[in-house]
Amino acid sequence: AQRVTQPEKLLSVFKGAPVELKCNYSYSGSPELFWYVQYSRQRLQLLLRHISRESIKGFTADLNKGETSFHLKKPFAQEEDSAMYYCALSGTSGGSNYKLTFGKGTLLTVNP
Amino acid sequence: DAGVIQSPRHEVTEMGQEVTLRCKPISGHNSLFWYRQTMMRGLELLIYFNNNVPIDDSGMPEDRFSAKMPNASFSTLKIQPSEPRDSAVYFCASRTNRGGYGYTFGSGTRLTVV
Numbered sequence: 475a476q477r478v479t480q481p482e483k484l485l486s487v488f489k490g491a492p493v494e495l496k497c498n499y500s501y502s503g504s505p506e507l508f509w510y511v512q513y514s515r516q517r518l519q520l521l522l523r524h525i526s527r528e529s530i531k532g533f534t535a536d537l538n539k540g541e542t543s544f545h546l547k548k549p550f551a552q553e554e555d556s557a558m559y560y561c562a563l564s565g566t567s568g569g570s571n572y573k574l575t576f577g578k579g580t581l582l583t584v585n586p
Numbered sequence: 587d588a589g590v591i592q593s594p595r596h597e598v599t600e601m602g603q604e605v606t607l608r609c610k611p612i613s614g615h616n617s618l619f620w621y622r623q624t625m626m627r628g629l630e631l632l633i634y635f636n637n638n639v640p641i642d643d644s645g646m647p648e649d650r651f652s653a654k655m656p657n658a659s660f661s662t663l664k665i666q667p668s669e670p671r672d673s674a675v676y677f678c679a680s681r682t683n684r685g686g687y688g689y690t691f692g693s694g695t696r697l698t699v700v
Binding site: 506508510516517518519520523560562564573574576578579 | 617619628629631634641642677679681687688689690691692693694
């Protein structure tokens, strides 16, 4: 079974502070991990995928298979980073494994 | 590509009426997903199609909900009869079956049932 856990529903930091949004997963095979961001009343947008090892808007995320984690990090938070962040997991074989399983989301607020 | 296109953007209807939400996936994407988002429950997967065939509809709340995908470029989610507790934002998403890529979401339909 696929499961994604985001332990923090709310996270509040000050502008310029480092931020880390936690994500842990449960999957028996080799998963694909993603981070999505949803700004107020907008669509979910793909922020990062682990396979590309890229940095978007200053955010990075490293897949740690030993700890089954895929935490999202940014060294200096900006006010425009305030949004809902969802961690998601997909299997790597056909059929129903192609669906994404989402965590409950973490609402990040960056205060001035 | 215009992305995943959903219509209408907003729908207000009276309890008991039929509601039809529409989705056009990205051309070439094999899988299509319908999600419901509420403050209380977050994102819930309702149903998922692969190559136009429904694969997993275990998230459909009850028989009042039905979804179809008659061809690769169109899907509908129908609620009949609608109830106030169906009020939510309904998102459609599509993806390719090639690994390493996530979903692309539509802008959603904000449904209010009064």
